[in-house]
Amino acid sequence: EIGSGKTTVCRCMLEQVPPHCNVAYIFNPKLTAAELLETVCDEFNIPHTEAGSSLKAHVDALNAYLLRTHAQGEIAVLVIDEAQNLSPEVLEQLRLLTNLETNERKLLQIVLVGQPELRTMIAGAGLEQLAQRVIARYHLEALSAEDSQRYIEHRLRIAGLSGSQPFERRAFKRLMHHARGIARRINLLCDRALLGAYAEGHASISARIV
DSSP: OTTSSHHHHHHHHHTTOOTTEEEEEESOOOOOHHHHHHHHHHHTTOOOOOTTOOHHHHHHHHHHHHHHHHHTTOEEEEEESSGGGOOHHHHHHHHHHTTOBOSSSBSEEEEEOOOTHHHHHHHSTTOHHHHHHOOOOOOOOOOOHHHHHHHHHHHHHHHTOOSOOSBOHHHHHHHHHHHTTOHHHHHHHHHHHHHHHHHHTOSSBOTTTO
8 A cells, every 4th residue: 555665665675685686676667668668778777779769679688688697697677666657558568578588587577566556457458468477466564553563663763762662552552543554654643743742842652642
């Protein structure tokens, strides 16, 4: 869902990729198929023909790069955030990119990160071939009350808190009621509650402040 932390998880993953893994990260996928290929080439630092060149020119340049890096024992991964904004034309182009392969394996791994409507899009008519190529799916659920509390405590520790957390039990329950486990809502509510307690000169946060 919106605000559940997809981009945060995605960036955390990107910080941990091994040295032999080359990653192209696209965070604004409102592109045409030609613009997508051009952006992918730019992200992989692939020398290619000028903007406005044919799709074939970009695909050929990408394929040559993938074959070269594969021969060097490297892996190429394309990560697309906000993928629910992809058009059917671009999704079809992505499917065609999965055809770039050797006898052993695919040359390009593609990770799509998006809101729940992405699932509906891929399951829709006309994209059956793409849906069949998806080998793993995961839906990032809202945080449970227990995980929400751990999340808040972690954020407070990172911010420098060394003592007990400042939210009273009733305040925390009210926070959970309004945030419903969505990380972005938790962030916003906690930030305002901390500011409110500071403005009133309180060391703890009550349900009233929340």
